[in-house]
Amino acid sequence: MILEIIGSSFVVAGTSFLGFWWAANYKKRMEELGQIEHLMHMLYGEIKYKEGNFSESFQSIGTHCRGRIQTFSIELSNALNEGSGHPFFVIWANMIKRYWENSALTEEDKAIFISVGEKMGYLDKEMQLNTIQLFLTQIEQRQEILRKMLPEKCRISRLIGVLSGIFIVILLL
Amino acid sequence: MNKREQLLKIFSHNIRGALSQTGIDFEQVQEIRLRIHAPLFICYKNKEYYVTRDGRVSQAEREAYRVSREDLRETMELIGSYSLYAYEDEIRQGFITIQGGHRVGIAGKTVTDGDVVRSMKYISFLNIRLAHEIKGCADQILPYIMQHGKVMQTLIVSPPRCGKTTLLRDLVRQISNGTDRTEGITVGVVDERSEIGACYMGEPQNELGIRTDVLDCCPKAKGMMMLIRTMSPQVIAIDEVGSKEELEAIEYASNCGCKMIATIHGSSMEDVKQKPVLRKMIEEKMFERYILLDSCGQVGHVAGIFDAMGNPLYHERRDVGK
Numbered sequence: 001m002i003l004e005i006i007g008s009s010f011v012v013a014g015t016s017f018l019g020f021w022w023a024a025n026y027k028k029r030m031e032e033l034g035q036i037e038h039l040m041h042m043l044y045g046e047i048k049y050k051e052g053n054f055s056e057s058f059q060s061i062g063t064h065c066r067g068r069i070q071t072f073s074i075e076l077s078n079a080l081n082e083g084s085g086h087p088f089f090v091i092w093a094n095m096i097k098r099y100w101e102n103s104a105l106t107e108e109d110k111a112i113f114i115s116v117g118e119k120m121g122y123l124d125k126e127m128q129l130n131t132i133q134l135f136l137t138q139i140e141q142r143q144e145i146l147r148k149m150l151p152e153k154c155r156i157s158r159l160i161g162v163l164s165g166i167f168i169v170i171l172l173l
Numbered sequence: 174m175n176k177r178e179q180l181l182k183i184f185s186h187n188i189r190g191a192l193s194q195t196g197i198d199f200e201q202v203q204e205i206r207l208r209i210h211a212p213l214f215i216c217y218k219n220k221e222y223y224v225t226r227d228g229r230v231s232q233a234e235r236e237a238y239r240v241s242r243e244d245l246r247e248t249m250e251l252i253g254s255y256s257l258y259a260y261e262d263e264i265r266q267g268f269i270t271i272q273g274g275h276r277v278g279i280a281g282k283t284v285t286d287g288d289v290v291r292s293m294k295y296i297s298f299l300n301i302r303l304a305h306e307i308k309g310c311a312d313q314i315l316p317y318i319m320q321h322g323k324v325m326q327t328l329i330v331s332p333p334r335c336g337k338t339t340l341l342r343d344l345v346r347q348i349s350n351g352t353d354r355t356e357g358i359t360v361g362v363v364d365e366r367s368e369i370g371a372c373y374m375g376e377p378q379n380e381l382g383i384r385t386d387v388l389d390c391c392p393k394a395k396g397m398m399m400l401i402r403t404m405s406p407q408v409i410a411i412d413e414v415g416s417k418e419e420l421e422a423i424e425y426a427s428n429c430g431c432k433m434i435a436t437i438h439g440s441s442m443e444d445v446k447q448k449p450v451l452r453k454m455i456e457e458k459m460f461e462r463y464i465l466l467d468s469c470g471q472v473g474h475v476a477g478i479f480d481a482m483g484n485p486l487y488h489e490r491r492d493v494g495k
Contacts, residue, residue: 053256080255083182088255121255128258
């Protein structure tokens with residue numbers, strides 16, 4: 001009997017943990033979308049006011065940020081400076097895959113983030129600013145949708161975690 | 174990063190491959206020319222060669238590597254660090270300065286708006302001119318333009334490609350650093366086309382001295398005013414003056430107590446006097462020294478040095494007295 005109680009507790013605790021982890025992941029995704037938004041706002045400012053090239057701009061962003069954005073920006077700047085001969089969007093996509101692989105972003109978020117690189121470096125300054133602006137609008141929309149659904153999604157995730165544990169225990173007993 | 178690395182990284186994959194195998198000394202390269210569907214040229218030790226596909230320099234055209242549109246597109250992308258939007262002004266002027274102070278001349282189809290060049294498309298011709306500093310080339314001139322530790326208002330007159338910018342650069346460096354005989358002086362450089370300092374990301378790639386402030390890519394007339402108001406230079410150096418506004422700014426700077434060292438295109442003093450605004454300045458003895466260069470024998474050969482009255486102080490390597 002004691003073993004059954006201990007076992008059941010472990011099952012409920014395990015599934016609950018998964019539910020809570022899932023809920024935390026939604027919050028993390030919200031934060032990461034905010035980080036990307038911040039990065040692109042800074043890039044917008046760098047291009048608009050300093051009129052620097054991408055390498056200079058990302059180097060400058062890297063010195064003003066911390067964490068993942070800092071690493072991503074500085075590494076991207078270095079890769080652009082290397083003159084590998086690969087097109088910009090290839091370098092951009094590789095860096096996103098490398099530095100945002102273990103993130104809470106969905107595949108769709110990442111695809112949008114990568115696709116903005118396909119249009120950058122093309123034509124004039126206005127074009128760069130408009131591309132970034134369009135991307136920022138898309139990110140804001142995704143944040144807005146997530147923000148509205150976040151409390152409910154978190155509650156459901158936690159609830160499903162706990163209830164699924166109880167359900168498994170009932171089934172097993 | 175050495176000159177070889179600085180240069181190779183701006184070329185397309187194929188051209189980079191060919192150039193990297195040549196084994197030439199990049200310090201001795203003057204120019205590399207890319208023209209669409211034409212051979213890849215290199216000007217090496219004052220002689221023109223073709224670069225072959227297998228990475229040799231040759232004088233046989235049939236062996237030459239032919240530059241493709243893809244090569245030009247890729248090369249432009251690398252020259253502009255994937256950000257040609259950031260070089261709109263430079264492209265309008267027809268050149269981009271890259272790391273190391275090397276200058277890339279650009280030609281293609283211009284997009285105009287009335288008389289103004291708005292942009293350039295179908296970029297099909299590139300001329301990569303390598304920066305060369307000749308430290309010490311002003312040694313011979315310096316004593317003539319300094320009196321009691323002060324710089325005299327100087328105009329360097331020279332035909333194109335005779336070394337006037339190189340001479341100006343070395344004068345700036347020596348005046349700014351000071352020499353055994355003179356103390357260093359604060360110098361302001363208005364470098365409208367980045368030819369003097371060859372600034373890359375705000376950093377002069379050529380040595381201009383420890384007391385030199387550079388206003389890069391700034392119109393000369395405006396730049397002179399800005400420097401006087403903000404950096405209080407004792408000497409201002411500018412390259413290739415000619416417009417009325419620029420000469421008016423020189424007059425203003427002189428009245429503010431600043432000494433000018435300027436260069437101008439011309440083959441002789443008579444030629445310079447043909448320019449109406451300049452003639453007036455010469456007549457008013459605005460300049461205290463005139464240095465005349467030609468390429469007789471070698472680039473940067475000093476044909477003569479004259480005072481404000483037009484009296485020769487130095488002529489054809491024969492010192493007439495200071």
